[in-house]
Amino acid sequence: MLNLLYLLAAVAFIFGLKMLSSPRTAVPGNVLAATGMLVAVVATLLAGGVVDLPMVLAGIAAGALVGTLLAVLTPMTAMPEMVALLNGFGGAASALVAAAEMLRVHGVEEESFALVPVIAIAASLLIGAVTFSGSMVAFLRLREWLIGGRATVFAGQHLLNAALFLAALAAAVVFARHPQPGVAVYALVGIALLLGVLLVIPIGGADMPVVICLLNSYSGIAAATTGFVIDNIGLIISGSLVGASGIILTNIMCKAMNRSFTNVLFGGFGATVSGGAGGAVATARPVRSGDAEEAAMILEAARSVVIAPGYGMAVAQAQHAVKELADELEKRGVDVKYAIHPVAGRMPGHMNVLLAEANVPYEQLYEMDQINPSFSETDAVLVIGANDVVNPAAKTDPASPIYGMPVLDVEKARTVMVIKRSLNPGFAGIDNPLYYLPNTMMLFGDAKKMALALAQAVKNL
Amino acid sequence: MENLVMLLTVFVLAVFVGFEVISKVPPTMHTPLMSGSNAISGITILGAVIAAGAAVSTGMRWLGFAAVVLATINVVGGFGVTHRMLGMLRGKGHRPKG
Numbered sequence: 394m395l396n397l398l399y400l401l402a403a404v405a406f407i408f409g410l411k412m413l414s415s416p417r418t419a420v421p422g423n424v425l426a427a428t429g430m431l432v433a434v435v436a437t438l439l440a441g442g443v444v445d446l447p448m449v450l451a452g453i454a455a456g457a458l459v460g461t462l463l464a465v466l467t468p469m470t471a472m473p474e475m476v477a478l479l480n481g482f483g484g485a486a487s488a489l490v491a492a493a494e495m496l497r498v499h500g501v502e503e504e505s506f507a508l509v510p511v512i513a514i515a516a517s518l519l520i521g522a523v524t525f526s527g528s529m530v531a532f533l534r535l536r537e538w539l540i541g542g543r544a545t546v547f548a549g550q551h552l553l554n555a556a557l558f559l560a561a562l563a564a565a566v567v568f569a570r571h572p573q574p575g576v577a578v579y580a581l582v583g584i585a586l587l588l589g590v591l592l593v594i595p596i597g598g599a600d601m602p603v604v605i606c607l608l609n610s611y612s613g614i615a616a617a618t619t620g621f622v623i624d625n626i627g628l629i630i631s632g633s634l635v636g637a638s639g640i641i642l643t644n645i646m647c648k649a650m651n652r653s654f655t656n657v658l659f660g661g662f663g664a665t666v667s668g669g670a671g672g673a674v675a676t677a678r679p680v681r682s683g684d685a686e687e688a689a690m691i692l693e694a695a696r697s698v699v700i701a702p703g704y705g706m707a708v709a710q711a712q713h714a715v716k717e718l719a720d721e722l723e724k725r726g727v728d729v730k731y732a733i734h735p736v737a738g739r740m741p742g743h744m745n746v747l748l749a750e751a752n753v754p755y756e757q758l759y760e761m762d763q764i765n766p767s768f769s770e771t772d773a774v775l776v777i778g779a780n781d782v783v784n785p786a787a788k789t790d791p792a793s794p795i796y797g798m799p800v801l802d803v804e805k806a807r808t809v810m811v812i813k814r815s816l817n818p819g820f821a822g823i824d825n826p827l828y829y830l831p832n833t834m835m836l837f838g839d840a841k842k843m844a845l846a847l848a849q850a851v852k853n854l
Numbered sequence: 855m856e857n858l859v860m861l862l863t864v865f866v867l868a869v870f871v872g873f874e875v876i877s878k879v880p881p882t883m884h885t886p887l888m889s890g891s892n893a894i895s896g897i898t899i900l901g902a903v904i905a906a907g908a909a910v911s912t913g914m915r916w917l918g919f920a921a922v923v924l925a926t927i928n929v930v931g932g933f934g935v936t937h938r939m940l941g942m943l944r945g946k947g948h949r950p951k952g
Contacts, residue, residue, distance in 0.1 A: 416882055427933040472935070479893075487898045612892065627900050629868065633868035641872075746939055
């Protein structure tokens with residue numbers, strides 16, 4: 394009976410995921426998946442195995458309170474951090490369940506460990522702990538509480554990771570031979586936690602969307618392996634669903650950057666440039682900078698304006714100011730579009746969510762492939778907080794670390810305006826030749842203040 | 855052994871279903887799809903409930919309790935934030951202001 398209800402929940406998840414991948418059916422899809430979860434949880438609570446109901450309910454109440462607060466209070470700009478954090482919690486929960494199961498079997502004298510659950514416990518501890526610590530590093534980095542977001546690479550890193558992985562396997566083997574709480578388990582968990590940190594720190598900020606997808610996938614796999622530990626079919630089905638869908642998203646992200654999966658994982662992208670691979674020195678070249686009034690005049694006189702947003706817009710919370718500027722321009726008959734690069738921002742679809750929050754009509758958002766052919770007929774492009782995704786070096790400079798990545802062809806427009814705080818290379822640390830082109834005008838300042846100033850200046854014209 | 859084969863079968867088939875279900879996703883839906891599937895991976899809450907509810911020792915009780923709390927945050931936070939996000943994506947034409 395219980396498994397039948399789990400099957401029902403799994404069907405709800407499958408349909409829910411399917412519906413979530415289309416804007417029209419997404420809301421009922423999410424509700425359906427949540428309902429499936431509720432059914433599965435209530436069925437488990439009522440199944441009879443739960444002896445200490447008050448404690449379980451207290452845990453659920455506490456978690457529900459924190460979860461609700463997070464869901465309601467987290468600003469849309471902080472979505473990547475939020476997903477990373479929740480991922481980490483999921484991974485940790487899976488590892489904790491495996492640990493608790495180990496204690497249970499150990500505590501029951503007559504029950505001896507079979508090999509399969511032992512392997513499953515080891516796998517679940519390993520994957521769960523990697524997911525947890527990796528997600529926490531991603532979270533801290535996205536919050537910029539840790540190492541600024543720049544990739545951290547050191548010599549012998551891959552070797553160290555490989556050695557740690559082998560050590561984790563060795564600990565797992567020792568544990569499998571003597572399945573009891575002890576040094577081997579602590580070593581396994583400790584190594585796994587360290588491995589999670591080391592796997593994420595070499596991955597640069599621009600690759601964060603890939604990391605988040607991948608960790609999402611891991612948290613699903615962790616749940617599935619925990620399903621093997623406690624013989625629970627609900628966990629296996631749902632966990633593997635999420636694991637697989639996470640891999641698909643990871644793949645979509647990798648394709649968007651024209652990089653292979655292994656290259657993202659082991660590339661140390663964004664840190665290698667310090668060796669000078671990015672090409673010419675940034676300082677000596679002339680840059681044309683302008684102010685809000687000058688820029689407003691160009692924008693107001695344009696027939697078509699394309700706005701290319703990036704992570705900087707999210708950091709500065711500039712989406713509402715950008716929308717205000719777009720409204721002013723539209724009132725004056727300017728055709729405004731938004732060019733959304735698939736990996737703009739720090740998680741897949743980040744820009745779409747932010748612009749939706751600012752009530753930008755869905756019809757004005759254009760994907761890269763749709764909008765690239767039209768840049769040559771565009772009067773003005775306004776780049777806000779984007780860097781790598783508009784870097785022409787990706788097309789022209791084989792020495793550039795992002796060479797080959799599809800980018801927005803903004804430089805083909807008559808005028809390109811770039812709102813940026815300074816000429817410092819971006820999150821990924823790569824110099825951008827776009828800033829030195831003759832048709833580029835730099836607008837130095839905070840994205841939000843500059844967008845507001847532009848809106849005001851257009852209004853005053 | 856037979857049980858393991860059955861579980862493995864379910865696992866492998868579910869992986870294929872996962873691959874099939876979301877082959878084409880428009881970029882707008884990437885974030886909600888991710889936070890939604892993230893919430894589903896909180897399914898481990900079932901294991902947490904079982905572990906906490908059937909604890910035979912203090913250590914197991916605390917591990918189980920912590921797992922229940924974390925998994926519930928994952929589930930409730932994940933579905934909740936997805937719902938909120940989708941509300942914004944859907945409310946594109948009209949503007950509620952404020």
